[in-house]
Amino acid sequence: MKKRSVLLAALSLFSFMFSATAFSEEALFVQPYRVKIYARPSIVSEVLGTVDSGFRFVSSGREGNWVKLDFKGKQGFIPAVQAAKTPPLGKNTSQSEPSPKLSVRARASSTTAVVAGMKGLIYEDRARITKGERSDFEALDKVDALKISPDELKVFQLEGGKQ
Amino acid sequence: MKLWSLFLLTALLFAFQPRILHAVENKGHDWRSRASVADRDTYSESDTDEELNFGREIAARLLGQFKLSGNEKLQKYVNLVGTTLTRNCSRTELDFHFIVIESSEINAYSTPGGYVFVTTAVLEKMENEAELAGVLAHEIAHVTERHIVKELSLKGKEKSAVSSIAALLGGASKSAEIAFSQAVDKAVDLILRDGYKKEDEMQADAGAVLLCAFSGYDPSGLVTFLDKVGRIKDGIGKTYPMYDVRLATLQRVMSDEGIAGMKLALNTERFTKAMMVDNSVNPLNLIRKVIPGGIQ
Numbered sequence: 001m002k003k004r005s006v007l008l009a010a011l012s013l014f015s016f017m018f019s020a021t022a023f024s025e026e027a028l029f030v031q032p033y034r035v036k037i038y039a040r041p042s043i044v045s046e047v048l049g050t051v052d053s054g055f056r057f058v059s060s061g062r063e064g065n066w067v068k069l070d071f072k073g074k075q076g077f078i079p080a081v082q083a084a085k086t087p088p089l090g091k092n093t094s095q096s097e098p099s100p101k102l103s104v105r106a107r108a109s110s111t112t113a114v115v116a117g118m119k120g121l122i123y124e125d126r127a128r129i130t131k132g133e134r135s136d137f138e139a140l141d142k143v144d145a146l147k148i149s150p151d152e153l154k155v156f157q158l159e160g161g162k163q
Numbered sequence: 164m165k166l167w168s169l170f171l172l173t174a175l176l177f178a179f180q181p182r183i184l185h186a187v188e189n190k191g192h193d194w195r196s197r198a199s200v201a202d203r204d205t206y207s208e209s210d211t212d213e214e215l216n217f218g219r220e221i222a223a224r225l226l227g228q229f230k231l232s233g234n235e236k237l238q239k240y241v242n243l244v245g246t247t248l249t250r251n252c253s254r255t256e257l258d259f260h261f262i263v264i265e266s267s268e269i270n271a272y273s274t275p276g277g278y279v280f281v282t283t284a285v286l287e288k289m290e291n292e293a294e295l296a297g298v299l300a301h302e303i304a305h306v307t308e309r310h311i312v313k314e315l316s317l318k319g320k321e322k323s324a325v326s327s328i329a330a331l332l333g334g335a336s337k338s339a340e341i342a343f344s345q346a347v348d349k350a351v352d353l354i355l356r357d358g359y360k361k362e363d364e365m366q367a368d369a370g371a372v373l374l375c376a377f378s379g380y381d382p383s384g385l386v387t388f389l390d391k392v393g394r395i396k397d398g399i400g401k402t403y404p405m406y407d408v409r410l411a412t413l414q415r416v417m418s419d420e421g422i423a424g425m426k427l428a429l430n431t432e433r434f435t436k437a438m439m440v441d442n443s444v445n446p447l448n449l450i451r452k453v454i455p456g457g458i459q
Contacts, residue, residue: 031254032255034251043425044422044425065420079377081253089207089211089254134227135220135224135227142231146238148243153243153246153247160247160379160428
């Protein structure tokens, strides 16, 4: 009887400790390029500082849609939508590769006519399986070609009153 | 003995309290809890690669149906507004593209991988940059939350959706081609005809106002735009329903997050200037803005 009681007590204590630690702390990574750390769980509160994409921190808990962290000796908050359990993924390169020119000669080639990102499907196949609906990859190439440089963005943001 | 049992029960309740509370919270505010990136499944770079390939195909289809606006200055302007937003979004692995298409339908679309479309008609109904930012942020949220990818998994888990797309793209067989084509068809139908699930729209709205606020845009832009569009009877895209519910949700999110009264950038002047150089916008509509009711 006594043994059983001790066992139950130990189990209870373990459960309590498990509760206090396992659910309150988690390692998270900042996702956007730069994120502000707020003094309270509110966008309008004081900004304690900023951290860059990939910044790893151990969250000490949640408050609504915000995660708590210790930042330079103070308690800070980051929006939960800007943090994740894994580091941010790297940039994808296939997006910037232009589609091949869809000339008749190119279409006949099984290697050059493989449209970027469409592994194994040549343009003829794709045109056939789209059942007459036209896909415009030339227009998509134009879209992909439009790039915004960091300097252009900076000027635009400053003109618009944003830092 | 009874005392010990009670003690044990109390301790177990303590132990699982966060999970129980979390489950209750999820049930009550599904669209809110889903907005937390920290709770999501993880994705690999190859998942993103496949999603992007799939999105490109859908984007090409949309560009086959709608003419790309030839106004390069306007395209650039919309991309600058969109990129300002995506600097603060959670998926830095994507290069978003913002595309103005010529259409009389008041609507905006997005494909997996980050192709966001706005029609010339939707631009004509806007009055400032914050409204444009609100609409773009809503579409960005559909992308960051992978709504189409998840929807195509039908009844599967999030991860299986991406894997199935990868499997479709990886195979060159007839069956793979047909399956891929069908998946693209479904996605195009969802974008142009059927629309997203109610929860997805709510989540995209909630994400949009926050993204606007993080990016320095007045978060009320999406609210004022939806309110305005909700009063229009003709030319509204079928995929923009439930204005009243969405507006109420948006007001609640903004209130809960303490951003309801935030006065951030509207950039009305810059927006008006950008629209004025848009040759593809109907010039009669521009005159109507100056002389309301002057030309019918």
